[in-house]
Amino acid sequence: MVKKGETVPFFSDLFKEMHTVEVARGLLGHYLCHQTPAGLVSGIIVETEAYLSRGDPACHAASGKTRRNETMFGPAGMAYVYFIYGNYYCFNVVTRPIGTGEAVLIRAVEPTSGLNIMKQNRGPKYEQLNLANGPGKLCIAFGIDKKYDGHDLNCKPLYLDENSQRGELEITAATRIGISVGIEKMYRFYISGSQYVSRR
DNA sequence: GTTAAGATCTGCT
DNA sequence: GCAGATCTTAACG
Numbered sequence A: 001m002v003k004k005g006e007t008v009p010f011f012s013d014l015f016k017e018m019h020t021v022e023v024a025r026g027l028l029g030h031y032l033c034h035q036t037p038a039g040l041v042s043g044i045i046v047e048t049e050a051y052l053s054r055g056d057p058a059c060h061a062a063s064g065k066t067r068r069n070e071t072m073f074g075p076a077g078m079a080y081v082y083f084i085y086g087n088y089y090c091f092n093v094v095t096r097p098i099g100t101g102e103a104v105l106i107r108a109v110e111p112t113s114g115l116n117i118m119k120q121n122r123g124p125k126y127e128q129l130n131l132a133n134g135p136g137k138l139c140i141a142f143g144i145d146k147k148y149d150g151h152d153l154n155c156k157p158l159y160l161d162e163n164s165q166r167g168e169l170e171i172t173a174a175t176r177i178g179i180s181v182g183i184e185k186m187y188r189f190y191i192s193g194s195q196y197v198s199r200r
Numbered sequence B: 001g002t003t004a005a006g007a008t009c010t011g012c013t
Numbered sequence C: 001g002c003a004g005a006t007c008t009t010a011a012c013g
Helices: A009-015 A020-027 A115-122 A135-142
Strands: A031-036 A039-051 A079-084 A088-095 A102-113 A158-161 A171-174 A188-191
Touching: A009 A020, A020 A039, A020 A088, A020 A102, A031 A102, A039 A115, A039 A135, A088 A135, A102 A115, A102 A135, A102 A188, A115 A135
Parallel strands: none
Antiparallel strands: A031 A039, A031 A158, A039 A102, A039 A188, A079 A088, A088 A102, A171 A188
16 A cells, blocks of 8 residues: 555556557556545556657657657656647656656546446546547646646556556557557557447 | 548437 | 648748
8 A cells, every 4th residue: 555655666666668659568568546635546558659769740749849758758658738629638647868858648447446436537427448448538637737737647646556457468560540650550459359349 | 810620429311 | 531620839921
């Protein structure tokens, strides 16, 4: 159990210097957790996308640092949260050494605890399968917004946690969703056969 | 200062 | 399957 302010060594040790594509694959099967005032919300990451700084026009950092994307250029293990389409937030994990500008978009999680809180956030008519199966939905269900941009994901209240039961996963690689450039790159990864991904 | 586009979701056809 | 909602961001003048 993680106490307030306590460091979770999982992410910092395992992923700090790894290639962003490897982080995208490596995060699958582990936990995203948010200790909210109403209680713990957590889920298993089942779908991710990698955004690279070089040769990847779809990446927000493709044309240099701006006010929106500056946390992407910060240290690995930070949350990069941005607002999109006038309605939604997207949650990313920053990767690579400072100044690189790469991140992994968390697209979907399989809800494991705090389902009642997620339903409260999303609306009563949504079932477990439809609570967090998309980047915008995930942020609503978990209560993630702009205030977590730049938050260290090794620390509460929003953090990544190792799944000791994970074992070896079968991972499917695919093209990314919702972009108009860089559409040919196979930078989308999800747990094969998962019912909780945004698209199959 | 103005404008066009966007790493989406929902509801309707 | 498709269009509309909605508003921040960044590029351009």
